Amino acid sequence: MSTTDEPIDVGVHDATTDRRYGVTGPRGFRACGVAAGIKSGTALDLALIVNDGPGQQAAGVFTTNQVKAAPVLWSEQVLRERKLRAVVLNSGGANACTGPEGFQDTHATAERAAELLGTGAIEIGVCSTGLIGQRLPMPALLEGLDTAVTGLNDTERASTDAATAVLTTDTHPKQVCLTHPDGWSIGGMVKGAGMLAPNLATMLAVVTTDAGVEGETLQRALRQACSGTFERLDVDGGTSTNDTVLLLSSGASELAPAEAEFTELLTRVCGDLVRQLQHDAEGATKAIDITVRGAASEEDAVSIARLVAEDNLVSAALFGSDPNWGRIAMAVGRSAVTIDASVMEIIANGVTLYSGGTPVADRDTVDLSGRDIEIVVDLRLGDHSATVLTTDLSHDYVEENSAYST
Amino acid sequence: MSTTDEPIDVGVHDATTDRRYGVTGPRGFRACGVAAGIKSGTALDLALIVNDGPGQQAAGVFTTNQVKAAPVLWSEQVLRERKLRAVVLNSGGANACTGPEGFQDTHATAERAAELLGTGAIEIGVCSTGLIGQRLPMPALLEGLDTAVTGLNDTERASTDAATAVLTTDTHPKQVCLTHPDGWSIGGMVKGAGMLAPNLATMLAVVTTDAGVEGETLQRALRQACSGTFERLDVDGGTSTNDTVLLLSSGASELAPAEAEFTELLTRVCGDLVRQLQHDAEGATKAIDITVRGAASEEDAVSIARLVAEDNLVSAALFGSDPNWGRIAMAVGRSAVTIDASVMEIIANGVTLYSGGTPVADRDTVDLSGRDIEIVVDLRLGDHSATVLTTDLSHDYVEENSAYST
Numbered sequence: 001m002s003t004t005d006e007p008i009d010v011g012v013h014d015a016t017t018d019r020r021y022g023v024t025g026p027r028g029f030r031a032c033g034v035a036a037g038i039k040s041g042t043a044l045d046l047a048l049i050v051n052d053g054p055g056q057q058a059a060g061v062f063t064t065n066q067v068k069a070a071p072v073l074w075s076e077q078v079l080r081e082r083k084l085r086a087v088v089l090n091s092g093g094a095n096a097c098t099g100p101e102g103f104q105d106t107h108a109t110a111e112r113a114a115e116l117l118g119t120g121a122i123e124i125g126v127c128s129t130g131l132i133g134q135r136l137p138m139p140a141l142l143e144g145l146d147t148a149v150t151g152l153n154d155t156e157r158a159s160t161d162a163a164t165a166v167l168t169t170d171t172h173p174k175q176v177c178l179t180h181p182d183g184w185s186i187g188g189m190v191k192g193a194g195m196l197a198p199n200l201a202t203m204l205a206v207v208t209t210d211a212g213v214e215g216e217t218l219q220r221a222l223r224q225a226c227s228g229t230f231e232r233l234d235v236d237g238g239t240s241t242n243d244t245v246l247l248l249s250s251g252a253s254e255l256a257p258a259e260a261e262f263t264e265l266l267t268r269v270c271g272d273l274v275r276q277l278q279h280d281a282e283g284a285t286k287a288i289d290i291t292v293r294g295a296a297s298e299e300d301a302v303s304i305a306r307l308v309a310e311d312n313l314v315s316a317a318l319f320g321s322d323p324n325w326g327r328i329a330m331a332v333g334r335s336a337v338t339i340d341a342s343v344m345e346i347i348a349n350g351v352t353l354y355s356g357g358t359p360v361a362d363r364d365t366v367d368l369s370g371r372d373i374e375i376v377v378d379l380r381l382g383d384h385s386a387t388v389l390t391t392d393l394s395h396d397y398v399e400e401n402s403a404y405s406t
Numbered sequence: 407m408s409t410t411d412e413p414i415d416v417g418v419h420d421a422t423t424d425r426r427y428g429v430t431g432p433r434g435f436r437a438c439g440v441a442a443g444i445k446s447g448t449a450l451d452l453a454l455i456v457n458d459g460p461g462q463q464a465a466g467v468f469t470t471n472q473v474k475a476a477p478v479l480w481s482e483q484v485l486r487e488r489k490l491r492a493v494v495l496n497s498g499g500a501n502a503c504t505g506p507e508g509f510q511d512t513h514a515t516a517e518r519a520a521e522l523l524g525t526g527a528i529e530i531g532v533c534s535t536g537l538i539g540q541r542l543p544m545p546a547l548l549e550g551l552d553t554a555v556t557g558l559n560d561t562e563r564a565s566t567d568a569a570t571a572v573l574t575t576d577t578h579p580k581q582v583c584l585t586h587p588d589g590w591s592i593g594g595m596v597k598g599a600g601m602l603a604p605n606l607a608t609m610l611a612v613v614t615t616d617a618g619v620e621g622e623t624l625q626r627a628l629r630q631a632c633s634g635t636f637e638r639l640d641v642d643g644g645t646s647t648n649d650t651v652l653l654l655s656s657g658a659s660e661l662a663p664a665e666a667e668f669t670e671l672l673t674r675v676c677g678d679l680v681r682q683l684q685h686d687a688e689g690a691t692k693a694i695d696i697t698v699r700g701a702a703s704e705e706d707a708v709s710i711a712r713l714v715a716e717d718n719l720v721s722a723a724l725f726g727s728d729p730n731w732g733r734i735a736m737a738v739g740r741s742a743v744t745i746d747a748s749v750m751e752i753i754a755n756g757v758t759l760y761s762g763g764t765p766v767a768d769r770d771t772v773d774l775s776g777r778d779i780e781i782v783v784d785l786r787l788g789d790h791s792a793t794v795l796t797t798d799l800s801h802d803y804v805e806e807n808s809a810y811s812t
Binding site for chain 2: 064065066067068094096097098099100101102131132133134236237239240241310311312313316317319320322324325326327329330332333334335338339341342353354356357358359363393394395397398399401402
């Protein structure tokens with residue numbers, strides 16, 4: 001996931017991983033997931049995550065889509081203060097393209113949560129995911145919030161319930177917690193499969209930490225961590241109206257790590273969550289890493305890796321475990337970056353298939369039948385590289401996405 | 407297909423259409439399609455189209471992909487003279503990424519055709535389509551050329567055989583001929599589904615005319631016709647290494663139309679061929695026209711229409727006849743062009759679904775169950791518009807493209 005071949009080692013390589021706990025892993029956080037009736041049936045659909053402090057510093061990054069959902073407009077606004085007491089998340093409706101009324105629904109959600117927690121609405125972040133263009137069932141949502149507040153706690157179950165309540169087409173909750181040898185932790189949960197250039201469905205992530213980190217530092221660390229992780233997952237080139245990553249710091253560990261050390265552990269947490277997203281993407285049967293190396297700049301490497309990751313013909317071939325490297329060459333050739341087809345190399349799962357302008361190995365010598373596939377394109381034009389994570393284009397992807405709103 | 411709402415009418419609206427004849431419709435052309443054994447079995451796989459003159463003016467447009475197949479490199483080079491006596495086309499192999507040896511194979515093909523026709527290799531265009539990265543079976547191809555020359559004629563059967571010999575995953579030959587009231591004609595054939603930004607598989611098109619048109623005028627007319635037709639088809643954002651459109655003029659009608667009139671009829675021929683490509687695209691069950699209007703420039707309109715056309719989530723929803731307009735809003739919002747989500751409108755098959763920032767009709771009031779779907783996005787920011795043709799993302803698309811090279 002790192003953007004360079006040699007990540008800086010600042011001493012957290014022996015951090016403890018705990019996959020059972022997510023946002024309640026770090027001290028100072030409680031969570032709850034309830035079935036509010038936003039979705040039909042008894043599925044969990046409303047999550048509440050509360051930061052009990054002592055600190056309430058926060059940071060966020062949001063979708064770059066010009067069509068922004070009401071909760072994105074709201075959360076962007078309140079995060080200017082770099083402070084959040086709590087986050088309310090719902091599945092069952094994106095609250096996007098719902099006009100001023102939809103924004104009022106988000107505001108009312110924040111107001112109710114603030115009232116219940118004894119704070120102001122400006123300290124409440126809101127995230128939504130689901131179908132675009134429909135109002136949320138507000139009476140059910142607000143009643144669900146009342147229930148959620150009474151169920152808040154810091155158990156493994158609470159963390160898992162919260163991570164479950166935000167799921168849409170995901171098949172299982174995705175969370176992680178890493179603890180630094182010094183004793184501070186970063187935990188997180190995520191749903192969906194994308195961010196910024198990527199995504200299949202909305203991606204929502206909440207990351208918590210008991211390290212004491214000041215707001216502007218949190219924001220800087222989050223931007224940097226996202227750029228090498230969430231922003232390097234590209235399933236289908238889409239960008240949701242609702243994508244959001246929030247980071248909350250309680251400071252409850254009474255430890256204040258150096259920025260570089262904090263950023264490194266944060267990047268690992270985000271990287272772990274991204275890998276979970278990749279493995280649980282809609283209809284995915286393959287986890288594909290596209291690495292472009294030998295580029296004149298990292299930006300070039302990322303843009304070419306994205307072209308390959310987003311190419312339907314490449315993705316469909318890999319679904320069929322077919323080492324059809326000609327389609328990779330075609331995708332690379334579409335780049336606005338100048339390349340030289342006579343010097344570049346294409347390598348699949350370690351076997352060089354194309355080099356010096358001609359095929360150099362029989363395609364049958366490559367085995368792509370497993371889940372994990374590594375494609376390397378060496379441009380041989382410079383020293384920069386980047387990896388973009390993607391998935392295959394499967395029948396299940398088409399099935400899930402052709403029957404979504406009906 | 408036109409780039410403006412009101413195409414200039416220069417008097418060919420009563421042109422005669424003949425779908426049975428393609429490249430041999432205009433006088434002065436002979437064709438042949440043979441089974442050379444490039445593909446396995448007895449499928450036609452080699453086409454020869456000969457211009458018997460008296461004129462031999464020609465023009466061409468080629469893929470923008472930086473990875474260009476050997477026949478593209480060859481044909482681009484020979485067309486600098488704006489003169490072609492004949493075109494050789496093969497399916498069963500793209501002859502791309504095959505190095506200097508692959509280029510020699512193309513050269514040898516042109517040499518043999520030239521020898522058989524009593525001209526120079528520089529007057530022979532070559533086009534190939536099929537799998538990238540494999541050498542062509544040259545003995546079989548050259549022997550097939552010998553056979554093809556003996557079978558040349560100007561019958562309907564010859565035209566259809568030539569149009570059949572270039573097919574890969576197409577389900578039927580695609581050709582048309584239009585005759586101007588003054589008595590000159592333009593005919594054409596096409597295979598594949600794409601060009602420039604588009605394509606699913608390689609697109610090859612050969613267009614013939616018995617109008618007497620000088621080379622530079624032919625080239626100008628072809629560029630203009632392509633910009634409003636082939637370049638407005640976008641199935642999956644790909645761009646083949648082999649895409650080629652060639653235009654040959656025999657002048658056998660002894661008529662020399664004005665450039666505007668010639669360009670208009672040429673645009674109609676190309677538009678007809680593009681519509682046939684759209685309907686026969688790999689796995690397509692829908693023919694979808696994406697029109698963006700109210701744009702500040704035509705360029706803006708095209709770029710946004712492309713984003714919608716290439717979006718997998720939109721394409722999969724339309725495969726399911728699902729009017730999930732939120733995905734269209736999401737795709738539009740990804741544009742680098744500044745839009746205003748609170749003023750834009752989204753209209754599907756004539757029903758306005760989104761306007762003024764909110765949903766304005768129940769999605770169930772739209773029927774998308776038929777083959778033809780028209781999506782209109784009105785940005786309400788200016789007076790320019792453009793239409794991009796696309797298809798849906800179906801199970802058959804995944805099936806065909808995951809089992810291609812194996």
